[in-house]
Amino acid sequence: MKNLSIRAVYSLCLGLILSQSAAANYLDDNLRKLNWNGVEVVWIEDNQYPTYDVTVYFYDGALSDNSKRYGETELMLDQITAGTLRYTQKQIANHLEFFGASYGGSVTHEFSTYSISGLVKDIVPTVKKVCHIFTNATFPKKELAKTKRRIVTSLNNIVTSHSSLANRAFRKISLNGTPYANPVSGTLKSIKRIKQKHLLARLKHFNTKVKKRIYIKGPSGIKQLENVFNKDCNWKGSDVVLNTPDVPKAAKKIVTKEKKKTIYLVPIPNSNQAQIRVGRYLSTDETQGSYELKRFSSKYLGGGFTSRLMQELRVKRGLTYSVGAYSSSQRTYGRSGISTFTKNETIGETLQVIKDVLDKEASDIGKDTFMTAKRALKGNYLFGLESSSAFLQNLLFFDHINRPYKEIYDFPMVIDKVKAVDLQKTIKEYFNWDDQVIVILGSKKLKLPLINEGYIVKTINYKKFL
Amino acid sequence: MKLRWIPLGALLVLLVSACAGLNSTSKNDESSDGMVGKELNSISLDAHKKVFSNGLTAIVVENHKLPIFTYYTYYKVGGKFEDEGITGASHYLEHMMFKGAKKYGAGEFDRLVEGNGGSNNAYTTNDLTVYYENLPSEHLATMIDLEADRMQNLLLEEKSFESERDVVLEERKMRYENKDNGKIYLKMMQEVFKGTPYGTSVIGKIKDLKSVTRDQMHDYFKKFYAPNNAVILIVGDFDKDDVFDLLEEKFGKIPSTNNLEKFKKEVVAKKGFDFKAKFNKRINLNGTSINPVFMLGFKGVKIGSVDSYALDILASMLGDGESSYLNQEYVQSRKPKLTNVYAANYTLQDAGVFFFGGQLLKGRNLKTFERNFKKKLIKSCDVALDARSLQKIKNQYLVGMLSGLDTNAGIAKLLGDREIYYGDYNFYKKEFGIYNSIGLEQVRSVCKKYLNKEDSIFLSIWNKHKKKGVR
Numbered sequence: 001m002k003n004l005s006i007r008a009v010y011s012l013c014l015g016l017i018l019s020q021s022a023a024a025n026y027l028d029d030n031l032r033k034l035n036w037n038g039v040e041v042v043w044i045e046d047n048q049y050p051t052y053d054v055t056v057y058f059y060d061g062a063l064s065d066n067s068k069r070y071g072e073t074e075l076m077l078d079q080i081t082a083g084t085l086r087y088t089q090k091q092i093a094n095h096l097e098f099f100g101a102s103y104g105g106s107v108t109h110e111f112s113t114y115s116i117s118g119l120v121k122d123i124v125p126t127v128k129k130v131c132h133i134f135t136n137a138t139f140p141k142k143e144l145a146k147t148k149r150r151i152v153t154s155l156n157n158i159v160t161s162h163s164s165l166a167n168r169a170f171r172k173i174s175l176n177g178t179p180y181a182n183p184v185s186g187t188l189k190s191i192k193r194i195k196q197k198h199l200l201a202r203l204k205h206f207n208t209k210v211k212k213r214i215y216i217k218g219p220s221g222i223k224q225l226e227n228v229f230n231k232d233c234n235w236k237g238s239d240v241v242l243n244t245p246d247v248p249k250a251a252k253k254i255v256t257k258e259k260k261k262t263i264y265l266v267p268i269p270n271s272n273q274a275q276i277r278v279g280r281y282l283s284t285d286e287t288q289g290s291y292e293l294k295r296f297s298s299k300y301l302g303g304g305f306t307s308r309l310m311q312e313l314r315v316k317r318g319l320t321y322s323v324g325a326y327s328s329s330q331r332t333y334g335r336s337g338i339s340t341f342t343k344n345e346t347i348g349e350t351l352q353v354i355k356d357v358l359d360k361e362a363s364d365i366g367k368d369t370f371m372t373a374k375r376a377l378k379g380n381y382l383f384g385l386e387s388s389s390a391f392l393q394n395l396l397f398f399d400h401i402n403r404p405y406k407e408i409y410d411f412p413m414v415i416d417k418v419k420a421v422d423l424q425k426t427i428k429e430y431f432n433w434d435d436q437v438i439v440i441l442g443s444k445k446l447k448l449p450l451i452n453e454g455y456i457v458k459t460i461n462y463k464k465f466l
Numbered sequence: 467m468k469l470r471w472i473p474l475g476a477l478l479v480l481l482v483s484a485c486a487g488l489n490s491t492s493k494n495d496e497s498s499d500g501m502v503g504k505e506l507n508s509i510s511l512d513a514h515k516k517v518f519s520n521g522l523t524a525i526v527v528e529n530h531k532l533p534i535f536t537y538y539t540y541y542k543v544g545g546k547f548e549d550e551g552i553t554g555a556s557h558y559l560e561h562m563m564f565k566g567a568k569k570y571g572a573g574e575f576d577r578l579v580e581g582n583g584g585s586n587n588a589y590t591t592n593d594l595t596v597y598y599e600n601l602p603s604e605h606l607a608t609m610i611d612l613e614a615d616r617m618q619n620l621l622l623e624e625k626s627f628e629s630e631r632d633v634v635l636e637e638r639k640m641r642y643e644n645k646d647n648g649k650i651y652l653k654m655m656q657e658v659f660k661g662t663p664y665g666t667s668v669i670g671k672i673k674d675l676k677s678v679t680r681d682q683m684h685d686y687f688k689k690f691y692a693p694n695n696a697v698i699l700i701v702g703d704f705d706k707d708d709v710f711d712l713l714e715e716k717f718g719k720i721p722s723t724n725n726l727e728k729f730k731k732e733v734v735a736k737k738g739f740d741f742k743a744k745f746n747k748r749i750n751l752n753g754t755s756i757n758p759v760f761m762l763g764f765k766g767v768k769i770g771s772v773d774s775y776a777l778d779i780l781a782s783m784l785g786d787g788e789s790s791y792l793n794q795e796y797v798q799s800r801k802p803k804l805t806n807v808y809a810a811n812y813t814l815q816d817a818g819v820f821f822f823g824g825q826l827l828k829g830r831n832l833k834t835f836e837r838n839f840k841k842k843l844i845k846s847c848d849v850a851l852d853a854r855s856l857q858k859i860k861n862q863y864l865v866g867m868l869s870g871l872d873t874n875a876g877i878a879k880l881l882g883d884r885e886i887y888y889g890d891y892n893f894y895k896k897e898f899g900i901y902n903s904i905g906l907e908q909v910r911s912v913c914k915k916y917l918n919k920e921d922s923i924f925l926s927i928w929n930k931h932k933k934k935g936v937r
Contacts, residue, residue, distance in 0.1 A: 049868045050505050081788075089798060093789035098858045100865035118865055119505055146798070150805040153828045156756045157805075160646040269929070270754050273639040304585070305564070305576035315573070318632030321640055343636060372581040379583010379602050382534050387872045 037230045038237020043216045046388040052218030053117040053389045059211040062184035063109045069194050071186015076202040077105025082143035084136035101126045107184045110330045120221045131232035139199040166275035166441040169266045169465040174437040188466045211238045217388045263455045266462050267444035274347045274442035279337020287329035292414045293426045294327040300373040301325035319350050327430050336430040348453040362428035365420040378412040520722040521694025527701040533603045535702025536874035543690035544593040546663035554670015557590040565626040568619030593815040603703040614716035627680050638669050646753040650927045658763045658819045661742030663734045694722035699882040701874040739816040746920045753927035758826045765921045766818030776912040777811040782859040785809030791850035803830050847913035
């Protein structure tokens with residue numbers, strides 16, 4: 001027994017050292033920082049295969065969309081390939097796809113990215129073409145009209161994707177009164193208001209004002225890109241930072257003052273399963289807290305089959321197929337929450353189990369699950385280094401939230417020092433049942449059982465979230 | 467990020483149908499325009515295979531980049547082996563495989579994998595049940611022991627068997643009953659393969675899921691979970707000889723199932739894989755979609771058959787990416803009719819289906835669209851297929867394949883799929899050569915041969931269709 005313990009401790013320590021040194025060595029050996037025309041470049045040298053990934057980071061996102069035209073940044077990056085004075089949409093797509101390149105934009109509230117990947121031998125013509133569209137996109141009116149029509153049709157049809165619609169409704173309700181409540185993709189109303197001139201203005205803003213950083217994974221051949229970015233994209237360094245709106249300390253509650261817990265029910269037709277979202281908004285102050293503890297609480301409550309919620313909801317009771325918990329932040333705001341679903345008949349029981357788990361873990365952490373989650377986080381950390389492309393995205397995010405890369409490789413050590421009481425406090429802070437907003441999407445017949453369970457039920461038509 | 471050139475069709479090609487590959491011989495590489503030879507030669511996978519005396523096949527690849535490994539186990543059992551009354555058994559059993567065995571009891575599997583920093587999951591198809599785990603290398607011996615334990619000594623405890631039944635039913639609701647895309651796909655597969663072993667869905671019928679007993683499941687397990695029905699792939703940081711020794715130690719004494727191949731052939735022979743469905747018909751499903759969602763399924767071919775490669779390319783040429791023919795005709799055209807469109811060549815081990823799908827724009831007439839779409843498909847064989855598009859697809863396959871190789875899991879799947887479907891993990895070396903050798907006329911030929919209106923079923927799901935219920 002004694003020998004076993006010593007072996008376990010040795011193994012644990014060795015694992016930690018290996019993990020930390022693996023990350024540190026990886027960064028030391030492969031990470032290069034360059035400066036192209038004032039634009040910072042982060043390059044991971046990876047010579048394994050003749051492929052590359054390039055991601056351009058823009059320090060601006062949907063937060064600065066016009067308040068009546070949410071979705072314009074995302075639409076701008078989507079429509080950037082819709083045509084230039086020289087090339088049509090078809091020609092642009094044909095050119096880029098011929099090289100087998102993947103390309104496209106992604107927008108969050110705080111930042112945006114445009115990513116390109118393909119074979120190194122084609123990197124110059126591919127990136128040149130992308131630079132061409134960034135500097136010459138015209139957003140032809142006819143193309144824009146077609147795209148808007150597609151978006152409107154798809155949004156109307158989101159009722160067939162219960163999980164997506166539940167996420168959309170939950171964002172709107174739980175972040176009510178904050179600038180993050182609107183989806184980055186916009187709404188039926190806001191999309192209709194976006195015109196060609198808005199996209200042109202948005203692109204000009206991104207090209208000339210917004211701070212950029214370029215992230216590259218690939219072999220040494222990528223050095224050819226400096227000339228392309230400097231001459232064809234003509235991007236320069238910028239100190240302009242995101243114009244962050246006033247961020248409230250808490251989301252506005254739609255209904256308050258009742259003693260009973262309120263549930264927002266979003267009825268949809270032909271549903272025999274209830275989507276459940278429980279969570280809350282984290283203010284800027286709360287984003288400053290330990291991200292390691294936030295990740296620990298997510299893992300402990302709803303990350304994998306050994307997590308507390310998965311054990312109680314699925315393994316012991318068969319109430320759901322999956323459950324996940326999260327607590328994470330961007331630079332100025334964050335969210336914590338739980339996402340699951342269950343059959344209509346067990347909606348009350350499922351909510352009660354979630355409440356019981358949160359209440360219990362806020363006062364008494366289970367020792368076994370705590371150790372399991374701790375070992376899981378430490379060991380799993382290595383897998384974040386496996387794919388250079390995925391690791392590059394990790395670096396991008398750390399730069400965005402203004403945290404040093406050192407924290408990436410210190411992660412296992414920090415996790416190792418977490419005590420049960422730290423986790424308990426974190427769960428109490430972010431997952432306190434009384435603070436959680438609850439949204440249920442499913443059959444309208446769920447209303448009565450929820451009332452019978454002692455909840456106040458506010459029904460909201462799903463169309464309000466389109 | 468949008469992977470614009472990999473919608474459903476190519477994903478099936480690259481992942482499900484296991485079709486992308488490469489060839490390291492320069493003659494084949496440069497048969498089109500010489501664009502891919504150098505890149506293909508950059509791939510070198512030092513894989514080693516061993517077949518144990520009980521029939522277990524193991525393939526290992528050393529990769530010392532990081533102190534981690536990926537472990538895949540393919541069991542050659544899937545939905546096609548399920549008799550009436552136990553549809554969904556393969557998938558239900560997949561769930562039960564995590565519920566405890568003799569040495570490692572209830573909850574131990576997840577505790578040891580996740581608790582050591584790993585992750586695990588599984589999936590079931592019509593042909594296979596596949597389990598995979600990722601762990602730090604120091605736990606490889608534990609992983610081998612866990613897999614050996616559950617291969618021979620699964621508990622199937624009554625209590626967890628019952629609670630997992632509810633879990634599977636919830637999964638069914640989530641994937642199919644409450645999702646129009648899932649509902650129409652399920653129906654298409656049932657209709658195209660009606661009367662064949664592929665005609666029973668992998669998820670299973672509700673009544674079967676509710677009635678299947680623990681004893682039936684135990685029999686099913688005993689028949690199919692045996693070393694001579696499994697292929698193991700391990701990729702990561704270890705010494706291959708140590709791994710083969712460990713596998714011999716833990717799996718070597720597990721008895722094989724006698725006459726398994728004969729039994730499997732008999733099970734599927736009852737129905738046979740020849741198409742029996744009535745084609746050239748229309749099926750309307752009631753759903754929640756505000757605008758109709760459609761699928762058009764054609765008789766396809768099995769994986770590895772001569773025409774399967776050209777059909778993969780045809781699907782990609784027609785429906786992959788914004789520049790593809792169907793995207794330009796129906797989504798990007800001056801008068802678009804669809805919000806999205808895709809084409810896929812889904813090749814299973816014994817048969818296949820070639821299908822299209824998409825969603826109509828608001829205001830478009832479904833019947834008019836159906837007529838127009840079918841008509842254009844026939845014409846597309848002549849007008850849509852050109853040399854540049856063909857080369858584009860070959861380039862895309864190459865990039866897709868290289869991109870999948872930067873993780874142990876990607877390598878394990880590449881080799882495992884080929885071992886299963888072609889009996890040769892190294893087949894990836896020949897596969898790209900086959901794709902590269904395919905010319906335009908060959909693609910046109912399969913286009914005309916298979917996209918035959920008489921061999922198709924048109925399905926749509928819409929909230930305006932009358933309710934009939936979906937099994």
